[in-house]
Amino acid sequence: MNLQRRQLIQATAGTALLGSLGLHSAHAQGLEQVKIVNGFPAGGSADVTSRRIGEKLGGSAYTKNAAVVENKTGAAGRIAVETVKNSAPDGATLLLTPYSMMSIYPHIYKQLSYDPFKDLVPVAMASLLTHGLAVGPMVPATVKTVKDYLAWAKANPTLANYGSPAAGSTPHFLGALLGLNNNVELKHVPYRGSIPGITDVIGGQLASMITPHGDFLPNHRAGKLRIIATSGKQRSPFVPDVPTFAEQGFPDLVVEEWFGFYAPAKTPAAIITNANQAINTALKEKSVIDSLALSGMVPLGGTPEEMAKSMKYYYDFWNPLVKKIGFTAES
The missing domain is CATH 3.40.190.10 (Periplasmic binding protein-like II)
Known part of the structure; x- marks a missing residue:
């Protein structure tokens, strides 16, 4: 999907969401504080994406303040996923992860400690790399x-x-x-x-x-x-x-990958909607676009449904390739 088409979808979706939510949502106070968890060290692409977008979420219907970022490294990114899976489904904790942990890991870990399709809910794609x-x-x-x-x-x-x-x-x-x-x-x-x-x-x-x-x-x-x-x-x-x-x-x-935001399963739909809008708004800010560019990324955004569809596409895409490579967690 080209950038202009994606921007059109985002703008249309944003308008529709605002109309359906009405004045109550527009004036909602939002959560006091939100935390973004990612599974990689400071300074890398995941960290940059988390921080640049997180800085811009404050003052939205989603959260009053800028998000704080926690780098939960270890277990090839799985610790961060597990942390968010086990967090309260109240919107206060988001996961920022590349799609690898969701679309590839199920093919290589026989006893994966999370089900990416059941334990987490897509919120918005963040950046393409x-x-x-x-x-x-x-x-x-x-x-x-x-x-x-x-x-x-x-x-x-x-x-x-x-x-x-x-x-x-x-x-x-x-x-x-x-x-x-x-x-x-x-x-x-x-x-x-x-x-x-x-x-x-x-x-x-x-x-x-x-x-x-x-x-x-x-x-x-x-x-x-x-x-x-x-x-x-x-x-x-x-x-x-x-x-x-x-x-x-x-x-x-030829492979492109995205970073995406997820929330714990059973997070209320209204909170997912507010988080999605706040992330899409942040991705349109010049400072965010410029910061992502310094790390070789371009903003994505879009709806949770688009993210879920892409996640499933890559899940199917990598399945035969992982079998060809023959790698498992026990390799």
Whole structure:
């Protein structure tokens, strides 16, 4: 869906919602304080999305004050999901997560501690991102393309590793598919978020990393690492000089991902509506758009129904790929 179409849907939905809620909702006091929980460290894409949007929620029918953000790292993002699942369904706690935890994890964890379709309720998609493959000083400067990288990896099997922000995440599986589909063994190194892995790439302890490409931008521009491919359908506007995987002959690695807000199951529909409106309004503010751009993301928004539909699409999309990769939590 193009940006203009999405904006039209958002505007129409917002008008309809306001009309149905009437004056009572328009003058509602809102919750005193809201908390946004995400499963990744400060400084990464999830954290930036949480904070920039959370800052703008105050003064709405949803909440009086700006939201506070809690980084509940660990268990590849699952601790954050569990925290929100077990929170009171009163709208005071939201989860901000990439779709990996909802659409991929059910395929890899036989005893997942939450059911993404029953224990949580979609509120709004927040931001769209593409992933990138970047290499650091461990990889020679002559490696400029994905084919160069695969040739280097094949010639240097003891060094051929890549990091991702979590085992079972979309970046993890992009790397797994890259190696599997090209008969190159790439060792996966999971991290707790992007930033620790990027630090190791820059320091020469890790050859490469696949993660949201926005997390690479400052160091890419400073020449401390090199983004050699991005996973979008088109080139990223933030690194237009970097060709996509598809342009380089790897169309199987075209993947875009979104961050989305969820509430605990049984949260009242009126609160979901207020939260959705507040998030959509925040996403239209220039300061939020500019902040997301610095991290290589664009705002999404939309209705809970659109989010639920996208979540189910990616659940079905990843099922056969996870089986092909053969990864489970016990792998």
